[in-house]
Amino acid sequence: MKLEILNPHGFCAGVKSALEKARRLAISGERIYCLHEIVHNEIVVAELKNRGFVFVEDLSEVPEGATVLFSAHGVSPAVRREAQARGLKIEDATCPFVARVHKAAADFHADGLQVVVIGKPSHAEVKGIMGEAPDAIVISTLEDADRLTFPDGDFRKVGVVSQTTMNADDVAEIVARLSNRFEIESIAEVCNATKERQDVVKAFDGDALLVLGSANSSNTRRLSEVARCRSFRAGSIDEIKAIDFSGVDRLGITSGASTPESFFQSALEFLRSCYGDQL
Numbered sequence: 001m002k003l004e005i006l007n008p009h010g011f012c013a014g015v016k017s018a019l020e021k022a023r024r025l026a027i028s029g030e031r032i033y034c035l036h037e038i039v040h041n042e043i044v045v046a047e048l049k050n051r052g053f054v055f056v057e058d059l060s061e062v063p064e065g066a067t068v069l070f071s072a073h074g075v076s077p078a079v080r081r082e083a084q085a086r087g088l089k090i091e092d093a094t095c096p097f098v099a100r101v102h103k104a105a106a107d108f109h110a111d112g113l114q115v116v117v118i119g120k121p122s123h124a125e126v127k128g129i130m131g132e133a134p135d136a137i138v139i140s141t142l143e144d145a146d147r148l149t150f151p152d153g154d155f156r157k158v159g160v161v162s163q164t165t166m167n168a169d170d171v172a173e174i175v176a177r178l179s180n181r182f183e184i185e186s187i188a189e190v191c192n193a194t195k196e197r198q199d200v201v202k203a204f205d206g207d208a209l210l211v212l213g214s215a216n217s218s219n220t221r222r223l224s225e226v227a228r229c230r231s232f233r234a235g236s237i238d239e240i241k242a243i244d245f246s247g248v249d250r251l252g253i254t255s256g257a258s259t260p261e262s263f264f265q266s267a268l269e270f271l272r273s274c275y276g277d278q279l
């Protein structure tokens with residue numbers, strides 16, 4: 001089996017910056033509470049737990065006066081206000097691309113537009129963006145776009161934003177579909193890192209693609225989805241061992257934007273030990 005490394009892969013600028021911030025904070029020796037996983041990768045989370053971080057799902061779990069770190073996915077203004085009101089020391093690892101989406105949603109709302117967020121309603125990034133516009137509506141598919149009606153029945157101009165790690169082609173199609181039905185203003189697009197990685201995957205014409213990353217990583221799952229060949233996802237060596245590579249002569253390998261290069265190299269080493277060094 002020939003292995004082909006796809007580039008770019010792995011950490012994006014937003015993840016690198018969030019991790020640098022977390023590692024700097026860890027040097028103080030103070031216990032840091034991170035609201036949600038800093039990025040969606042279990043290896044990264046385990047590393048930070050080893051450095052003394054505590055991961056919480058709700059601000060109420062952070063003791064008075066403690067330091068709270070907001071993850072790369074961002075938080076809603078209400079969460080920010082609550083942290084301030086409780087006197088927590090706030091550190092913020094929100095990716096600038098996510099912050100840009102927050103600002104656009106807030107601006108659209110302030111201008112009286114109906115905000116539509118293209119994304120997965122359960123994702124932390126989408127929950128944070130929704131907090132910028134109380135009447136925002138989340139849609140995920142073309143069907144959602146076709147079914148979209150406004151709660152009050154009135155026609156309003158629509159302001160469209162997107163979760164940064166969606167399928168870039170889906171977002172473009174949904175925006176086009178919305179623009180056929182409504183007057184829209186849109187900044188809906190995935191971030192550059194997501195787009196670059198998806199473009200490389202779509203251009204790969206081998207037999208199968210292995211995407212390294214955690215199951216709860218949105219950008220990792222999208223890479224697997226946009227592949228034009230069979231695709232597998234694995235977040236650990238055990239998960240790679242469980243994959244049946246039979247019939248694969250050319251295997252492409254990439255990794256999600258939150259997957260450490262150390263795991264990528266370990267995975268390569270493991271695959272070489274199984275299939276020989278044909279890179």
Ligand code: SF4
Nearest residue numbers: 012014095097164191
């Ligand atoms: S995937 Fe994009 S939005 Fe998410 S952290 Fe990386 S650069 Fe930022």
